[in-house]
Amino acid sequence: MSEFLFLRNEVAPAMIRGVWMSIKLIVPSAVFGLVIGIITGTLRVYGHAVLKSVANIYVTLFRGFPLLVQLYLWYFGLARFGIYFSPYTAAVIGFSLCSGAYHSEYIRGALLSIKEGQMLGAQSLGFSKTQALFSIILPQAVRRALPGCGNELIYLIKYSSLAYMVTCIELTGEAKILASLYFKYMELFLIAGAIYLFLVSIATWILNHVEGWLAVPGFEPPRT
């Protein structure tokens, strides 16, 4: 089989299947992760003492355990208790909860970085605490947290490759299977790597633009 035919008939369909699966893993995990992060991050700053410590424990555990361990717990670990997740579901749960813990940290830091006077200023105008949180504090916190949360989204793209380890066949899995079949490791992992690079670069570009749109003069968080 010529290289071209191999690429067209074997590699291209597999890579397209793989990328599609990766995207189906990344997008929901990113959304769930952000929602979890915003909720737990806010609870850790403004929440009731009990909720605060629950959220703190969650963040410590899910930031402290390697993601691979978490995925194995969801997929293989819980199966021993009769709780069966499909590889896809286990991966999305694992990614969302892990990602959420990291987002939580950025959101918390951002909320803490906002001066107390912002809340006082809003309250003095007759805002309720909830109103002030939503129209004054969170819009500022989101801007402050954006670089960190953006980084986390980039990490998520790369870490989505670990879904292969719980037998969810996405981009890395498709490459591995095809590579073993035709003994073309170098080529296939280079192609897979290039696709990840492409995804990561696109995401970085989009995030930079979002940061640009949301930028407020003099309000930029310190950049490194």
Add this chain to the structure above:
Amino acid sequence: MHFSITAGLKAVIEGLPYILGGVWVTLVVVVGALFMGLVLGTLLSIAHVYGNRVLRGLTGLYVWFFRGVPLLVLLFLFYFGLLGALHLDLSPFFVSIVVLGLISSAYQSQILRGAILSIPEGQLKAARAIGMSDTKAITFIILPQAFRLAIPGWSNEYTIIMKNSAVTYALGVAEIMARANHVAARTYQHFWLYLLAGFIFLILTYAGTKLLGLLQKRVAIKGYAR
């Protein structure tokens, strides 16, 4: 196969010595990668800050590549792809250190670059003014300051490598995760053994950051903080 803490505990206790044996493997991988990342990362950061346009472009490309491709893909690429193509026979253990080290060098170069750039220009000027060559100025004046500033970044980098090191299990490195898996396959107590592995990583991460915190205090210079 039902919810049974006693069976789980039994497996954990019986498997513990074997799994703890993996701590050394993990530590060697992590420290080796961190060290390799430090050496390469330092060179890269110097090339990026003080190099000409070509050097800057090349280091940029390097950083972009190793920060953009997932660890698992790089492990497969190096172990199955590159070794095969070069007809080399290296152990998964060694390849893991190299791959983690290469990735880390990309991140560490960024950390150090930030640190170098935050040092006032006057430092380099003053070093030149007393007759130092640029190499000497960078070695004796800039880097000692930059390294101190970079410690918090390293602490973070250490925790990331520590957690990522679990992925080397995919190549069969007999580290903590691999060993937890062996015991799990024998005892069917997957949940408890992965939980154990998770906590071992958690402790190693915590201990390492504490250690680096101590280092930061030791090398701190009075009134020197930015």
Add this chain to the structure above:
Amino acid sequence: MKDSAMPANVPVLRIENIKKRFGDKEILKGVSFELNRGDIKAIIGPSGGGKSTLLHCINFLTLFDEGHVYLNGIEIDHANKRELYAYRQKVGMIFQDFNLFDHLSALQNVQIGLVRVKKIPKAEARERAVAELERVGLKEHMNKYPAELSGGQKQRVSIARALAMDPEVMLLDEPTSALDPELVGEVHSVIQKLAAGGMTMILVTHEIGFAGSLAKEIMFMDEGVIVEKGPPRKILYEASQARTREFCDKIIHFHHREDDQE
């Protein structure tokens, strides 16, 4: 809080026996006074005497331990949130460090309370916000963000923001103390304009001269109590209490010395 049926002799704002402690430190030891419509009262006194805490308490931004606050004769119950938010709209607060919303332009800073709290349609709120900014002389800077404004401009925006809520009383907590000396004048002249328009105000300040020229009554506050109050001339030059005299002498002396040097 209906203004319509209000007898003319009821004070706009009445503070009764406010006490506040932080830990074992008693910051306010029972402060009372009242403010009639159009009154301007200044509070002076050494730092740490409780002046700022008092203003924060009046706005319930700091909750006090004992005491009562009445607006137009009706006691404010801070536990009743709806009542509290309505009250705060009626009592404008100007902070030492402005507390402008850092992510919003000057215009948006003034507009947001109208839109979110008063629920006024955006276009209308915008019109009102522009008018308020014009009143403090900042219409041409309305699209700038806080970080792009000078301290004096920031404080003027914060005054416009409070005015937009149609307050009946303004509480000014050292409005110029965070400003560079050359920027104090612009803020003072805005406050003077407010006074000329008949705004009821409480002004906490270290600028004795300004306080004297503006207020009908000066209250000297120290160690959590109002030590003495009276017309400016009396408090500044003929105070009956030793503490008041000592404080005023020091400050007046200091100012004269500064004048000499000029």
